[in-house]
Amino acid sequence: MWRLATDSLPTKQNIARRKIPIDETCSLCEDQQESGMHVIWLCDQAKAVWKSIPSFSRLYQVDYRSSLDLIEAVVEQGSAFTIAFFSTIAWSIWQRRNKIQVQQPSWPLHEIGKRAKELVVEFFDAHAQPTRSQVHRHNTKWTKPPEDYYKANFDAALFENSNWAGIGVVIRDCNGDVMGALSQKIVLPQSIEHAEALAASRAVRFARELSLSNVMFEGDCLRIINAINTKEPCHNLFGHIIEEIRSYTTPLLTCNFQHVRREGNKLAHALARRVVVSADTDVWVEELPADLDDVFNLDLAE
Structure with missing residues (x-):
């Protein structure tokens, strides 16, 4: 998210800024210049993911000038879960772009939202703090296996x-x-x-x-x-x-x-x-x- 917010993802636009000859056209939509904002938010393929999720679809009502503006809007409107969900989807879209570039298997567009949510739920479940009454301490030691094992x-x-x-x-x-x-x-x-x-x-x-x-x-x-x-x-x-x-x-x-x-x-x-x-x-x-x-x-x- 930091690299998206600071426009430092290795997009084709940023590669060209380093005087490296490259076609800056997005390889996914084959239409617009590939910037970080385009890949993650404005590309038709990215829109297909975000617009399938009501809490993020509403954000398209505003024309954000930069990735930082978009991220700030998410932070202002969302809970910790929503921010994590947004970050995971953005990461998944970027990873999908990278895998397609090198012709590796990637998540289908229609599964990204579902799989990203599963990852976030799993993360929050794993870091949930048990109440004091749920914590039980047991003396644990290594035990020998049965014979022939x-x-x-x-x-x-x-x-x-x-x-x-x-x-x-x-x-x-x-x-x-x-x-x-x-x-x-x-x-x-x-x-x-x-x-x-x-x-x-x-x-x-x-x-x-x-x-x-x-x-x-x-x-x-x-x-x-x-x-x-x-x-x-x-x-x-x-x-x-x-x-x-x-x-x-x-x-x-x-x-x-x-x-x-x-x-x-x-x-x-x-x-x-x-x-x-x-x-x-x-x-x-x-x-x-x-x-x-x-x-x-x-x-x-x-």
């Missing part, structure tokens, strides 16, 4: 100042012995849920690399666990990763995904944060780095 714990950690994130995975048998562990540095994803989904995916692939077939997967992000277990199409930004996870588990004889609180996921969390001393990816088979011995022993002692 393995448990793969996974977690992710974000390091926003460094523009990267860490993934941690540890797989243990029914005696609590480590079969394998990894610590992997990745480019900073769009959200913590996106990072957790990548961690879950890496955990499944790691179990397969170790030729394990009966595996319980455990993570502390409830939204990711629920998304995997529903077996329904996932339309979130990380939906394609959920689908990958489901396909990766097909060769396993038995597997399940369950949620655990952070207290029961300490070793995976420590591995995720350990990327600060890692170049890229570290893998250990039947052992752990010495600096995590205390975390490992604490799990078993509890």
Whole structure:
């Protein structure tokens, strides 16, 4: 939204301003010059989205001079939800434009409003604060899997100042012995849920690399666990990763995904944060780095 408000989106108009030869015509409507205001608000394809939503359709009664004027009108008339809804639709329209430019699949115009609203509702639900009476504290600890099973714990950690994130995975048998562990540095994803989904995916692939077939997967992000277990199409930004996870588990004889609180996921969390001393990816088979011995022993002692 900041880039739209300051007219700093990499539109064809702004590219031409940098003395780069380019056809400035909008590639969607093939009619007008492609500015930020045009792509997001004035293009016929953008109008088709906005005018399908009554609260935004009314805004076309005013001829706004700039994107900043439009955004100010939204802020003045709307609640936090409306502002988030507007921002998500605007982002979706811009992303659709970018994907069409490189001939990648994109959301159909008639689905953008519905899908954007689902994302905003999901965001507000995830950040809703429970009342004091709803908060229950439980002592949680890591538990061993049943005999002949393995448990793969996974977690992710974000390091926003460094523009990267860490993934941690540890797989243990029914005696609590480590079969394998990894610590992997990745480019900073769009959200913590996106990072957790990548961690879950890496955990499944790691179990397969170790030729394990009966595996319980455990993570502390409830939204990711629920998304995997529903077996329904996932339309979130990380939906394609959920689908990958489901396909990766097909060769396993038995597997399940369950949620655990952070207290029961300490070793995976420590591995995720350990990327600060890692170049890229570290893998250990039947052992752990010495600096995590205390975390490992604490799990078993509890």
